[in-house]
Structures are given as C-alpha cells and as structure tokens.
Amino acid sequence: MPARNNDRSFGTVTRVFHWLTALLILTAIPLGVIANQLPYDTSEALAIKAQLFSVHKTLGVAAFLLGVARILWALFERHPAPLHPERRAEITLASAVHWLLYISLVAVPLSGWVHHAAVTGFAPILWPFGQTLPFVPQSEAVGSAAGAAHWVFTKLLGLAILLHIAGALKHHLIDKDATLLRMLRGVPAPEQPEAVQKGSLPVLVAFVLYAAGAGIAALLVPNGEAIAADAPVTGAASETEGAAAAEPSGNWRVVEGTLGFSVKQMGADVSGSFATWSADIRFDEVAVEGSHGQVRVTIDTASLTLGSVTKQALEAEFFDVATHPVATFTADILPGAEGYIAKGELTLRGATKPIEMPFTLEITGTEARMAGTVTLDRRDFGMGLSYGDESSVGFGVVVAVDLVAERVE
Ligand code: HEM
Ligand code: HEM
Incomplete structure (x- = not known):
C-alpha cells in the first residue's frame, strides 16, 4: 500500500x-x-x-x-x-x-x-x-x-x-x-x-x-x-484612580500596585487580583510609641478577576459580592523581623478576622516600594463551605500586595 x-x-x-x-x-x-x-x-x-x-x-x-x-x-x-x-x-x-x-x-x-x-x-x-x-x-x-x-x-x-x-x-x-x-x-x-x-x-x-x-x-x-486596558500597566492606573478617588488622608499616595491572590484549584495554582482598591497610608520611618503608622485598604470586591472562574468566585458561595461589595483591611504598621508587619483586621464577606502581614519596604527619595504576602484560610470568612476538602479548592489563599507609593508631605 x-x-x-x-x-x-x-x-x-x-x-x-x-x-x-x-x-x-x-x-x-x-x-x-x-x-x-x-x-x-x-x-x-x-x-x-x-x-x-x-x-x-x-x-x-x-x-x-x-x-x-x-x-x-x-x-x-x-x-x-x-x-x-x-x-x-x-x-x-x-x-x-x-x-x-x-x-x-x-x-x-x-x-x-x-x-x-x-x-x-x-x-x-x-x-x-x-x-x-x-x-x-x-x-x-x-x-x-x-x-x-x-x-x-x-x-x-x-x-x-x-x-x-x-x-x-x-x-x-x-x-x-x-x-x-x-x-x-x-x-x-x-x-x-x-x-x-x-x-x-x-x-x-x-x-x-x-x-x-x-x-x-x-x-x-x-x-x-x-484588551489593552486589561494589560497590567493600565490595570495599575485604575487602581491608582481608586486610590485617588478615596482622597487618602495619609502621607503616602499609591501610584501603582497590584492586590493579587492565588489559591489551589484541582491542585493547580489559580491567580487573581482586584482591579479597584484604595489604600490610605500613614507611615513614618521613625516609630512613635512602637508604631510606624496605620493603613486602611478598601477593596471593591466586584472588581475581582480569577482566571476562568471569575464568575464562580463572585457568587454567593465565595466572595458574595452582591451582599458584600466592599472588603476592608485596617492595620497598624509595626516593626517586624525583616521589615514591617501590618497588624490589624480584615473584614471580608461580613466576617472580621485578625491578620498579620509581614512586608518589606524600600524607600528611595520620595518613593516607596512595598511588597508583602499573607496566607488566609478561606473558611475563616465562610467561603466555599460546601467545598469541604481541598481536592477542588484549597483552604489556603495567598494574598500578595505589591505597590509603589509616593510621599505627599
Ligand atoms: C466521520 C467523519 C469524516 C469523514 C466520513 C470524512 C471523509 C473524507 C473523505 C471521503 C475525504 C476525501 C475527499 C476527496 O477525495 O476529495 C476527506 C478529505 C478530507 N477531510 Fe475528511 N472526513 C471526516 C472527518 C474529517 C474531519 C473531522 C476533518 C477535520 C479537519 C476532515 C478533514 C478533511 C480534509 C482537510 C480533507 C481533504 C484532504 C485533501 O485532499 O487535502 N475530515 N474526508
Ligand atoms: C480541535 C480542537 C478543539 C475543538 C474541536 C474544540 C471544541 C470545543 C467546543 C465544541 C466547545 C464548546 C463550545 C460550546 O459549548 O458552544 C469548546 C469549549 C472550550 N474549549 Fe475547546 N476545542 C478544541 C481545542 C481546545 C483547546 C486546545 C483548548 C485549551 C487548551 C480548549 C479549551 C476550551 C475551553 C476553555 C472551552 C470552554 C469555553 C467557555 O468557557 O466558553 N479547546 N471547545
């Protein structure tokens, strides 16, 4: 043949x-x-x-x-x-x-x-x-x-x-x-x-x-x-708009940044982020009574994207954005072993839990670059309770904050 x-x-x-x-x-x-x-x-x-x-x-x-x-x-x-x-x-x-x-x-x-x-x-x-x-x-x-x-x-x-x-x-x-x-x-x-x-x-x-x-x-x-607007650079700009819109009273203004997180799904990492959030930061290099300042982050939960499962993440089982459109993180900035710790409370999906997020800060002139991560347990916030084991959605959610801020005073 x-x-x-x-x-x-x-x-x-x-x-x-x-x-x-x-x-x-x-x-x-x-x-x-x-x-x-x-x-x-x-x-x-x-x-x-x-x-x-x-x-x-x-x-x-x-x-x-x-x-x-x-x-x-x-x-x-x-x-x-x-x-x-x-x-x-x-x-x-x-x-x-x-x-x-x-x-x-x-x-x-x-x-x-x-x-x-x-x-x-x-x-x-x-x-x-x-x-x-x-x-x-x-x-x-x-x-x-x-x-x-x-x-x-x-x-x-x-x-x-x-x-x-x-x-x-x-x-x-x-x-x-x-x-x-x-x-x-x-x-x-x-x-x-x-x-x-x-x-x-x-x-x-x-x-x-x-x-x-x-x-x-x-x-x-x-x-x-x-398509272009979704590119990371513009995404950062919209976050900045969010930050500006909140008219922060702090002494630092966020100029760009990402508020991202990742979770294991079917054993693979799925990464997501919030496009709209604002941060009101008061920070001084010199600690007063052990504190370097305070931060308050306000997050528009509906601005979340999470790979191809964004829709599911927004629904009642997870972020429930219809009922809880806003999440907040309020913390004191304390000295940490390798930089600083933001120690405070995260209110998400109606539940408030204590959180400690270690972060690093590099200050050059009037600009500061901050990076920190913290691992949360989704069950603490009543998320995905019908997903009782980790085979489809992991319990741990790694939140990563990366931002550049400029001194406004
Ligand atoms: C049960 C399903 C299918 C049957 C019964 C079938 C049958 C045939 C037959 C009889 C020919 C020869 C036509 C000729 O002599 O001019 C042919 C050619 C061709 N088939 Fe299919 N086909 C099937 C599925 C598919 C599928 C799914 C594709 C998808 C890409 C495909 C792509 C082609 C192409 C590109 C040719 C042209 C070959 C060439 O001369 O370059 N076929 N097919
Ligand atoms: C020749 C190869 C392929 C064929 C014939 C095919 C066909 C299809 C069909 C018929 C659907 C359903 C669309 C509907 O419900 O109307 C679908 C959905 C989908 N396919 Fe494929 N596909 C192919 C390759 C791939 C590949 C390589 C990927 C990814 C690596 C992929 C990812 C997907 C996804 C994610 C959906 C769901 C889309 C959505 O959420 O709307 N497909 N595909």
Whole structure:
C-alpha cells in the first residue's frame, strides 16, 4: 500500500493523519460541549467538570500539533483528482469545505489554547510542558476575546464537518463512487480521473468565512476595546484612580500596585487580583510609641478577576459580592523581623478576622516600594463551605500586595 498519495487515491500517511485528526476532533467536540454545560455547584461536580475540560484541552492540543504536521504534509502532497470533473459547483463546495477544515485545524485549538493560557489555572492541560504560551499575556480581556473566537470557530468547524460528512455519504450512498473508500482504505479510483483546476474561489470563501467569524467573535466580547486596558500597566492606573478617588488622608499616595491572590484549584495554582482598591497610608520611618503608622485598604470586591472562574468566585458561595461589595483591611504598621508587619483586621464577606502581614519596604527619595504576602484560610470568612476538602479548592489563599507609593508631605 503506497505511503504517498497519487492521482487515484490517498496514501497511508494522509489517511492516518486524516482519521487520527478526525478522531481527536470528533471526541473533543462533545467533550467541550458537555464540560461547558455541566454544573459546578458542588465540589464533586466542579471536579468532574474540570477533569472533562482537562481531557478536552489535552486532546485539543494533540489535534493542533497533529493538524500542523498534517498541513505541512499536505503542502507537499498531490491531491487525488475528484471523481466527477464535470461537477464544477460540487468540486468548488467540497474544496471550500476542505479549506475551512484545514483553517479550523489551527484556529479552533489555538483560540482555545490562547484562552487557557491567558487565564491559567482552571482545568490544566494534562502534560508536563506548562500551561502558558509564549507571547500570550495573563489577561482576562485577552482570555475572553480568545474564548469568544473559540466559540465562534467551533461553530464554523461544526458546519464544515456536517457538510463534509454529508458530502462523503452522498458520494458513497448516492453516487456509489470510490471517494469515501479511497480515504478509508486507500481503494484507488477505477480509472484515472481527469485533473481539475480548482481556482482560488474555495480558498477565498474559506478565509472570508473565518474573517467574518473573527469579526463576530470581536462583537461578542463585552468590552472588546478593553484588551489593552486589561494589560497590567493600565490595570495599575485604575487602581491608582481608586486610590485617588478615596482622597487618602495619609502621607503616602499609591501610584501603582497590584492586590493579587492565588489559591489551589484541582491542585493547580489559580491567580487573581482586584482591579479597584484604595489604600490610605500613614507611615513614618521613625516609630512613635512602637508604631510606624496605620493603613486602611478598601477593596471593591466586584472588581475581582480569577482566571476562568471569575464568575464562580463572585457568587454567593465565595466572595458574595452582591451582599458584600466592599472588603476592608485596617492595620497598624509595626516593626517586624525583616521589615514591617501590618497588624490589624480584615473584614471580608461580613466576617472580621485578625491578620498579620509581614512586608518589606524600600524607600528611595520620595518613593516607596512595598511588597508583602499573607496566607488566609478561606473558611475563616465562610467561603466555599460546601467545598469541604481541598481536592477542588484549597483552604489556603495567598494574598500578595505589591505597590509603589509616593510621599505627599
Ligand atoms: C480541535 C480542537 C478543539 C475543538 C474541536 C474544540 C471544541 C470545543 C467546543 C465544541 C466547545 C464548546 C463550545 C460550546 O459549548 O458552544 C469548546 C469549549 C472550550 N474549549 Fe475547546 N476545542 C478544541 C481545542 C481546545 C483547546 C486546545 C483548548 C485549551 C487548551 C480548549 C479549551 C476550551 C475551553 C476553555 C472551552 C470552554 C469555553 C467557555 O468557557 O466558553 N479547546 N471547545
Ligand atoms: C466521520 C467523519 C469524516 C469523514 C466520513 C470524512 C471523509 C473524507 C473523505 C471521503 C475525504 C476525501 C475527499 C476527496 O477525495 O476529495 C476527506 C478529505 C478530507 N477531510 Fe475528511 N472526513 C471526516 C472527518 C474529517 C474531519 C473531522 C476533518 C477535520 C479537519 C476532515 C478533514 C478533511 C480534509 C482537510 C480533507 C481533504 C484532504 C485533501 O485532499 O487535502 N475530515 N474526508
């Protein structure tokens, strides 16, 4: 059985590529649809949903790698001629569908992968090569744009597959020709088919459909233009606005910073942050009666983003932002072993708990850079109580504050 294609049939390599990619894609599609629809209201349901997504993503990445290899192979292979050279419209349609399928082999998994890499954490790809992608920033906006593209592109792929299978069945059952058999078993066409010039219409149709799909995806993203606004630098600016809006009475003004946290989900770290918060800081290098000053941080809990599980995090089970839109941290700044300690109380989700956060401070001229972390237990604040063990959501939440402030006195 020949490994390469010839004018009458497909060789083994093309057929193995074709059916392997078909198998992966036809498995990834129902997995994606089912995983998307599964509930996540209990710890067990969330675990099943995440596992299905992990398998979906892993098969999808495999389909992408195989798809790229297949496209490279197809570039250098001859394509068996159509068996009915006189049916111009049918040949053009079949060829446009083949182009749609080839583009989908790249665009569908890549959009899913970019979505995953931009909002890492939930449902990891089951492989040892990391969860991020080069050139893809950690950004909720990039994630949702890629997610919208994945959604639209899967619909284009679905349409192309339906037309493609319908065409293959028509050849087999109605025309009773060798089209399906030569892809299935390499059975050659009975006689040498006449070569057909396909022209550029099919490839044009396929690319125009994909461009329209990308346009629709852009419209679906709630704040399409926010892709740039979500970049870390602008995010810091909005935090500064938050800080300014609170008109701090302290002697330091936050100029940029992040208030982030991370939690283990299904064993993988998921990182999140609050976009809007303000800090009222009074700090003096020289301690008066053992205290360097006070800090009060006010956090808009609805400004939280947490990878692909932002929606769940905002709901009643976790941050319950509808009932508790604001969290506050009020503390005295005390000398610590390696810098300082902010010792005070955190009020979150209606519960107030004592917190001690060690932090470092580097003061250069009128600018101070502060960095500190503290680990909280989500159960102390009544969060995720129905997630009674750590298999789906860890108990420990690492809060990290990183900011630059300038002296205003
Ligand atoms: C050829 C490969 C792939 C196919 C055919 C495919 C197909 C699908 C389908 C049909 C859905 C459901 C859409 C809906 O419910 O309407 C979906 C959702 C999803 N896929 Fe894929 N996918 C592929 C690859 C990937 C990859 C590689 C990743 C990530 C690494 C990924 C991540 C996702 C995610 C996160 C969702 C849920 C999106 C959301 O929350 O709306 N997919 N995919
Ligand atoms: C049960 C599902 C499928 C069946 C029955 C099927 C059948 C076929 C047949 C009979 C051909 C040969 C057409 C010809 O001789 O002109 C073909 C070609 C092709 N199929 Fe499929 N296919 C299936 C799934 C898929 C899937 C999921 C993809 C996704 C990428 C795909 C991509 C292609 C491409 C790109 C070609 C063109 C090969 C070339 O000439 O370059 N097929 N398929």
